[in-house]
Amino acid sequence: MPGAMEHVLESKNINKYFRKPVNFHVLKDINFSVLRGEFASIMGKSGCGKSTLLYVLSTMDTGYEGELYLNNQLITGRPHEELSIIRNQEIGFVFQFHYLLNEFTVLENVMLPARKLGRKSYDEIEHDAREKLKTLNIDQLADKRASRISGGEKQRVAIARALINNPVILMGDEPTGNLDSYNAENVFQIFRRLKEEEGLSLLIVTHDQDFAERTDRIIVMEDGRILP
Amino acid sequence: MTNWNVILFIARTHLLTKLKSTITASLGVTFGIGAYITLVSFMTGLNQMLDDLVLNQTPHIHLYNEIKPSVSQPISRYREFEDALNVVYSIKPKESQEKIHNALPVLHYLNEDERVLGATPQLNARIFYLSGSIELGGNLAGVDVLEEARLYNLDDYVVEGSTQALKNTENGILLGAGLAKKMSLKPGDRVQISTVQGAITPLKIVGIYQSGIAEIDNSRSIANLKTVQRILGEAENYITDINLKLVDIADAVPMAAQLEKQFSVEATDIIEANAQFETGSNIRNIITYAVSITLLIVAGFGIYNILSMLIYEKMNDIAILKATGFSGRDVHYIFMSQALIIGFLGGLLGLFIGFVLSHVIDRIPFETQALPTITTFPVNYNIGYYFIGIIFAFISTFIAGYLPAKKAEKIDPVRIIRGN
Numbered sequence: 001m002p003g004a005m006e007h008v009l010e011s012k013n014i015n016k017y018f019r020k021p022v023n024f025h026v027l028k029d030i031n032f033s034v035l036r037g038e039f040a041s042i043m044g045k046s047g048c049g050k051s052t053l054l055y056v057l058s059t060m061d062t063g064y065e066g067e068l069y070l071n072n073q074l075i076t077g078r079p080h081e082e083l084s085i086i087r088n089q090e091i092g093f094v095f096q097f098h099y100l101l102n103e104f105t106v107l108e109n110v111m112l113p114a115r116k117l118g119r120k121s122y123d124e125i126e127h128d129a130r131e132k133l134k135t136l137n138i139d140q141l142a143d144k145r146a147s148r149i150s151g152g153e154k155q156r157v158a159i160a161r162a163l164i165n166n167p168v169i170l171m172g173d174e175p176t177g178n179l180d181s182y183n184a185e186n187v188f189q190i191f192r193r194l195k196e197e198e199g200l201s202l203l204i205v206t207h208d209q210d211f212a213e214r215t216d217r218i219i220v221m222e223d224g225r226i227l228p
Numbered sequence: 229m230t231n232w233n234v235i236l237f238i239a240r241t242h243l244l245t246k247l248k249s250t251i252t253a254s255l256g257v258t259f260g261i262g263a264y265i266t267l268v269s270f271m272t273g274l275n276q277m278l279d280d281l282v283l284n285q286t287p288h289i290h291l292y293n294e295i296k297p298s299v300s301q302p303i304s305r306y307r308e309f310e311d312a313l314n315v316v317y318s319i320k321p322k323e324s325q326e327k328i329h330n331a332l333p334v335l336h337y338l339n340e341d342e343r344v345l346g347a348t349p350q351l352n353a354r355i356f357y358l359s360g361s362i363e364l365g366g367n368l369a370g371v372d373v374l375e376e377a378r379l380y381n382l383d384d385y386v387v388e389g390s391t392q393a394l395k396n397t398e399n400g401i402l403l404g405a406g407l408a409k410k411m412s413l414k415p416g417d418r419v420q421i422s423t424v425q426g427a428i429t430p431l432k433i434v435g436i437y438q439s440g441i442a443e444i445d446n447s448r449s450i451a452n453l454k455t456v457q458r459i460l461g462e463a464e465n466y467i468t469d470i471n472l473k474l475v476d477i478a479d480a481v482p483m484a485a486q487l488e489k490q491f492s493v494e495a496t497d498i499i500e501a502n503a504q505f506e507t508g509s510n511i512r513n514i515i516t517y518a519v520s521i522t523l524l525i526v527a528g529f530g531i532y533n534i535l536s537m538l539i540y541e542k543m544n545d546i547a548i549l550k551a552t553g554f555s556g557r558d559v560h561y562i563f564m565s566q567a568l569i570i571g572f573l574g575g576l577l578g579l580f581i582g583f584v585l586s587h588v589i590d591r592i593p594f595e596t597q598a599l600p601t602i603t604t605f606p607v608n609y610n611i612g613y614y615f616i617g618i619i620f621a622f623i624s625t626f627i628a629g630y631l632p633a634k635k636a637e638k639i640d641p642v643r644i645i646r647g648n
Binding site: 162 | 231233234237238241242245544545547548549550551552553554555556557558641642645646
């Protein structure tokens with residue numbers, strides 16, 4: 001089935017309820033997939049469930065019904081230990097607030113997920129991390145403390161960290177939401193290049209119409225459903 | 229699959245960037261362990277000294293003949309008066325000899341026994357010390373000097389002169405310190421003693437004996453066994469007491485019972501004679517441990533607080549670690565290793581401080597009449613207490629770190645990330 005192989009991420013009939021503070025059906029029958037090398041964006045009003053969906057897809061949120069596949073393998077129902085290994089190897093994350101570890105240097109931040117994975121030697125990992133920083137044009141920041149660099153730089157470091165283990169998909173929760181237009185454009189161009197040069201799949205939640213329109217596909221959500 | 233390199237790297241970075249909290253938490257452990265080591269070294273040193281004080285001087289088993297009335301009076305054996313109420317007025321002690329029957333063969337037999345470290349003969353004689361027209365009552369112990377020195381550290385209690393001098397001087401006497409003071413005598417002088425029968429013998433003072441117990445020092449002196457036998461005009465087999473030192477003190481009770489039957493003498497064991505002694509040691513130990521554990525519990529609360537604060541501050545970091553593939557268990561290990569590193573460093577420093585403090589105590593002069601050989605406070609440098617100390621440090625920090633680390637493990641990254 002060559003067609004099926006192309007699905008990097010696929011969700012089948014995903015439903016999610018918030019029990020607190022009141023019963024609320026937040027995701028309703030979500031069926032969709034991301035293809036290999038596809039740059040998809042999710043749009044929708046605040047509270048429509050788009051971030052919730054992203055966290056379900058990210059494997060961090062396990063409180064849902066339905067099935068989730070990554071690389072055509074069922075992820076739903078796996079134990080937490082296994083899920084964290086999957087997040088470590090297969091999924092890269094970029095958040096709205098940069099979430100670097102402030103006590104560590106930029107280089108150490110980028111290296112951490114690879115050191116956790118433990119597939120390569122320290123020197124190889126350091127080399128890889130410097131390469132990633134170089135492709136994002138921030139290699140000069142490598143030895144600075146993460147707390148000492150600007151917001152735009154932090155977001156690029158976060159992207160480098162997300163890429164260190166060569167994931168199959170990069171997810172972003174409004175990665176440009178907190179950046180000025182110059183830095184936002186910069187981040188968009190980086191995503192674009194990753195898709196085109198490295199064939200990476202991207203799934204980005206955004207509020208930015210301009211950003212979304214330049215992606216391959218816009219998934220629009222409303223009241224917990226994906227609009228056709 | 230736990231990658232300890234990374235976990236320890238993160239733990240170390242957290243500790244180093246929060247150096248002040250780390251030091252505060254470590255110092256808590258340091259004080260707990262330091263106090264434990266100091267207290268336990270001093271207390272057990274004291275216990276040991278007091279134990280030695282008794283054990284060194286006291287035979288494990290003491291054999292002697294007691295002067296006492298017969299258990300059953302002849303009339304109670306007489307059948308005809310069996311049902312009558314017999315009353316005997318002014319019963320006298322049974323007429324028997326003070327010496328131990330067959331003392332020399334018994335002594336020889338005991339010295340052959342492999343449970344016995346040494347059996348020594350002793351002859352206790354009631355005498356008077358004559359000083360001009362004054363007669364001081366007291367007693368004179370005739371002993372085998374070299375054996376006494378070997379088994380009961382007699383040398384430690386001879387404050388002037390020596391046991392060797394007594395051995396070499398036939399008419400020598402080690403005079404009790406209190407007696408020497410009363411009669412203004414010093415080594416080299418002569419003292420006249422009189423037996424109960426009235427025979428007067430001059431003896432040469434070769435040393436002063438001080439047991440530390442005033443009552444004894446005011447009445448008791450030591451001389452060679454043969455000298456005392458001669459003073460009393462008795463034969464060489466005239467021995468009133470046999471003292472035994474055993475290889476293992478635990479044998480004392482059963483062996484005393486056995487010897488009592490075997491030789492029909494009175495046998496007192498050391499445990500019977502010093503029953504109150506164990507109690508004192510035990511109470512001092514309990515106090516030591518109670519104080520140390522209290523200090524460690526206080527230190528534990530400090531660590532608990534600091535780690536809880538740290539985890540509260542590091543909520544975002546924990547979320548991001550989890551999002552990038554660290555499992556809950558990894559996060560748990562990160563914070564547990566911080567707690568244990570604090571425990572290890574604080575504990576190690578505590579051991580060092582404890583060692584230094586006990587060394588200081590060891591140097592403090594402590595001179596007492598009761599213990600002529602002791603010049604400073606006694607301290608016990610048993611390596612075992614240092615092991616217990618570091619294990620204490622680990623246990624208390626483990627318990628203190630466990631709950632905060634468990635909390636960090638349970639943090640839901642989605643809630644933190646979305647909360648912003």
